[in-house]
Amino acid sequence: MRPPEAVLEKVPSGITGLDEITLGGLPRGRPTLVCGSAGCGKTMLAVEFLVRGILEYGEPGVFIAFEERPEDLAKNVASLGFNLRDLEERGLLVVEYIHVDKSDMEVAGNYDLEGLFLTLQACIEAVGAKRIAIDTLETIFGGFDNHALLREELQRLFRWLKDREMTAIITAERGDGTLTRQGMEEYVSDCVLLLDHRIIDQVSTRRLRIVKYRGSTHGTNEYPFLIDEGGLSVLPLSSLSLDHEASRERISSGIPRLDVMLEGKGYYRGSTILVSGTAGSGKTSIVNFFADTTCRRGEKCLYMAFEESPSQIKRNMESLGLDMEKWVREGRLVYHASRPSVYGLEMHLVKIHKLIRELSPDVVILDPVTNLTTMGSTTEVNSMLVRLIDYLKSENITAMFTGLTSGHQTNLEATEVGISSLIDTWLVVRDIEVNGERNRGVYVIKSRGMAHSNQIREFVLTSKGVDLLDVYVGPAGLLTGSARLSMEAREKADALSAEQEIETMQVRLERKRMAMEAQWAAMQADFRAEQEEAARFIEQKRTARDRLRQDRLDMGRKRRSDLFLEAAPEGGKER
């Protein structure tokens, strides 16, 4: 992939984002051309390139100003937080104003610009500069008539800068249909940046594009950039690589039952969570519970509110038993409220970036993210969110967005911002409208990397907080709210009576058994009685028969009967 010989060496510009899209910075020891129309930020870029070089990379710099006087320049960049005078006094920076005025100069014969070279030389040597910015070199064309000579001299200048291994930024005005008015791009062939300043829908957007970067791959898109108190920030459209470390740590959503739906552990740290739903479905509540639990863990939370003022959010959350004010006082929670229309999208993004850099929060909340769509086209919002999510992921910051979906329930799962593919965990809160009342249901559409619940839970807001209840799912369909309550009551009653019936049946059976047993006992008693009677009868009869025979024998003996002799053995036998 990388050529084995002579890899172009790069030097970080120090400008936020620029080094990312150039994959390392500007070509070391070579001139870079920065072109753009008036007021697009060329000078600011050049100044920041030098100041960052001095402050962050220990490379002294020279600023050659053809347009602005050093006093004006110092004043202008003071608003970016740069103190040029101080750097000059410390011997790290030279700001040299070169005034070119045709009117106080008579041209009489051939000349060259050796004096300019010597001036540059003197400035470079004065501080041992490694970086130089020349703003705006083309002004020189206004001072001298011999353009053929100027071109020659400029070409010589670029060679001269290269020979001295100066990392240079040369700014140039944009021409009509060309990158620069004087065709400077022909001389500076290593790296050309184009700055642009557009007004779309009354909102200005600055953009930067790398037109050319010889010997290096680079982002080819137009990257929005901003100039604010912190200097320039170029926003990489998307990280060129998807290599952020994915955390395995889980963090609670602040709602126990919701955690249960997410494998009982909650969200992944560093993941991106979208809570979408219709108006009034409780998105902000879910989000604030998450913010609350974040602060409770002792972490920091940044809350970008695009719809409600912080005091309104705090008041509303009080009704759910959340004391957000406490976290604000402790500095763990920062609400940053702004109307989306206040700035352009890029400004919002940079504002967020900036706040994140300042606060280093663990959780960032955008509520609601869909309000930003009022600001730009869907693709713009989308690209902004891609960039934001990339950034948050690279910082391992957990992000939670809320998204308003408009009315139609069929469309609930289509976020109009179209960011679903970027989302790791997606909760949908929806109204369930049955029997003349609306109830809230919440379910997890997706949650990457975990076996989440597929169930719809009823989402109940009470003064004690948020609770999720199982919805009633039965033959009558899915019921929530009072319908669920009444169905549950009815079921309870049904269950009760069934219980009673069983009991009754059991009692009856028992009774029957007892009756049966009693009968059985009576019959047995009868039988025994009969048996005894029969035995007695038989006994009596036998006794009577024996006695009769005995009597007869006795009588026979008395009469000396012959019969007695015959019958004697018989009777003897019987006995």
Add this chain to the structure above:
Amino acid sequence: METEITSQSPDQESGEELFELKLYVAGQTPKSRAALENLHKICEEHLRGRYRLEVVDLARNPALARTDRILAIPTLVRSLPTPISRIIGDLSDEDRVLMGLNVRKLR
């Protein structure tokens, strides 16, 4: 130090002002030599006795380019009479040199 002073004693009788001139060159380039020759000729012809000329070789003293704000080489600076005026080039165009010096052409 490395400047060459070519000065003629000022001739005050005509009542005309003294011209103080500085010629910036960079080394012994053909342009530098031509400028010096041309300047000598012009001065002798038009400003005889009332000019002072200093030649500054920036090749030997480069820092002066920055302090004296010299971009083009050669540059001729007239510091007196005021206001300061500058003429750039090898001074081959005599008319323009005189115009730049604000000297009326003789003849």
